[in-house]
Amino acid sequence: MKFASLRTLLVIAALLAVNVLSAFVFFRLDLTQEKRYTLSSATQTLLADLPDDIHVDVYLTGDLPPAFKRLENAVRETLDEFQARAGKTVTYRFIDPTVIANADEKNKFIDQLQQRGLAPTNLFATEGGKRTEKLIFPGAVVSYKGKEIAVLLLKGNKTASKEEQLNQSYEGVEFQLASAIQQLTQTEGNRRRVGLLYGHTQVPPSRFADLLASVQASYDLFFVDMTKPGPIAGVDAVLVPKPDRPFSEDELFKLDQFVVNGGRALFFVDGQRVDSVNNEGTYAQPISLNLDDLFFRWGVRINRDVVKDFYCAPIPITVGNLGDKPNVQLLPWRFYPLLNNFGTSGNPIVRNLDAVLGRFVSTLDTVRSANIRKTPLLMTSPYTKVLKAPALISYNEARQQPDPQTYNGGVHIVGCLLEGKFQSMFANRILPGDPRAAGFKTEGVDSRVLVCSDGDLIVNDVDYKRNTPYPLGFDRFTRNTYANKDFALNAINYLVDPNGVIAARTRTVTLRPLDKIRVDANRTGWQLLNLLGPLALVGLVGGVWQFMRRQKYGR
Secondary structure, eight states: OHHHHHHHHHHHHHHHHHHHHHTTOOOOOOOSTTOTTOOOHHHHHHHHTOOSOEEEEEOOOSSOOHHHHHHHHHHHHHHHHHHHHHGGGEEEEEOOGGGOOSHHHHHHHHHHHHHTTOOOEEEEEEETTEEEEEEEOOEEEEEETTEEEEEEOOOSOTTSOHHHHHHHHHHTHHHHHHHHHHHHHOOTTTOOEEEEEESSOOSOGGGGHHHHHHHHHHSEEEEEETTSSSOOOSOSEEEEEOOOSOOOHHHHHHHHHHHHTTOEEEEEOOSEEOOOOOSSOEEEEEOOOSOHHHHHHHTEEEOSEEEEESSEEEEEEEEEEETTEEEEEEEEEEEEEEEOBOTTOOOTTTTTOOOEEOSSOOOEEEOOOTTEEEEEEEEOOSSEEEEESSEEEOGGGGGSOOOGGGOOOOOOEEEEEEEEEEEOTTTTTOOTTSGGGTTOOSEEEEEEEEEESOGGGGOOOEETTTTEEOOTTEETTTTEEOTHHHHHHHHHHHHHOTTSGGGGGGOOOOOOOOOHHHHHHTHHHHHHHHHHHHHHHHHHHHHHHHHHHHHHHOO
């Protein structure tokens, strides 16, 4: 009797010690192969330093198909991990908009969600031999100090299967939520600085409006005037948007030394110029920006050509008349390639990214450069044709049926990431008496540069009737939104801080689908096992327990 009481007291003392210890020592075990429940170090740091309360309203819940239910569970598990790291600072709730009984209130609530930036998705399913349709909102709203950001949780490459796209959305939950929290909680003192190089493009500001507004949401944006004396200073990265005027020797020197000294740079540069197009035709003329030597030293070369890709976006073309009205149809325009080939690098800039829309794209080659690692990010499809500039471009070509045998140019690089210690193009060219010799470096610290051979990747269309810019990547003809803005923002994020929240985009969750043929063939056996197995296990444990009791107390 004394031994039993002592054992009880020891168990109680152990439980008390564990509870007291847990208040001071925090740990969680993730036994999954992909570490799917382990947050990235940048996310953990972000959550540990939250200055105030964060609340998340998730609208992906309710009666959902199993695949969407898995995504809902992933959001819930991620938010549970956020709470485990941040404590009571992070709160969340799941709201099902479809449970509102009153039709007017329901429609009003749905309109409010759309105004807040959450786009609905129609789900189609077959139940009882009838086709049903349901409206869901696969998104969330993150709130902080009266500010809020809408987060789209259903993201991925739309050319993938539904299962793969949902799995890509599963992999991106942590990044989507963490990046929204980071954007809301950033203060003036800890925001990175991005410089926009101006004075070299004739594109009006309204055509860059959406990108600049998106950059300003996460970074401090400055305009860099290359005509002013002195080096480029005070910014972490420089964005060079679609230049069409040559760079001077002094401007090249500033860009060169900025990168050599660790500055990041993003170049969206054309290899040719297409001013306008008509039915009769115009020419894609080669353009010289005086950047060739600089790019060549860094390890890339933009060619003077234009790509025609079989995988492309359509444009409206008048193909005839319907009565007294023109017959306008959408026809493939092979000078507008859809860039959906991101290589095998798995770089977080392009991982699980949707297609990017290009316009009059040139090819990009890599050349040997010491200490520079090159990662192709954007590539064309294998079914391409490359035309050397000057090349004839005419809308009438869209009417013609192309010969697939002539589109045998193979895959070409359009965007390339360069990482390493860059060597100056001006090495052995700066004499001691040169005013630029002060502070000149031939090789500096590690840096990163992104070069894309299409300046239109970051140019948005404009609705001239309402005088408002369309979102970057929005195609006004097909009403599709491509991933141009995601690509540009991911690139800036990676170049400025590769080990930051964007590192969460490297998360991999492997799909392990069941063998449907074997499941269908053995359905009855599996159902019986799931039904009777737990009962048999409980009975077995109970029988063993009773047998041990009889052996112990039966004497």
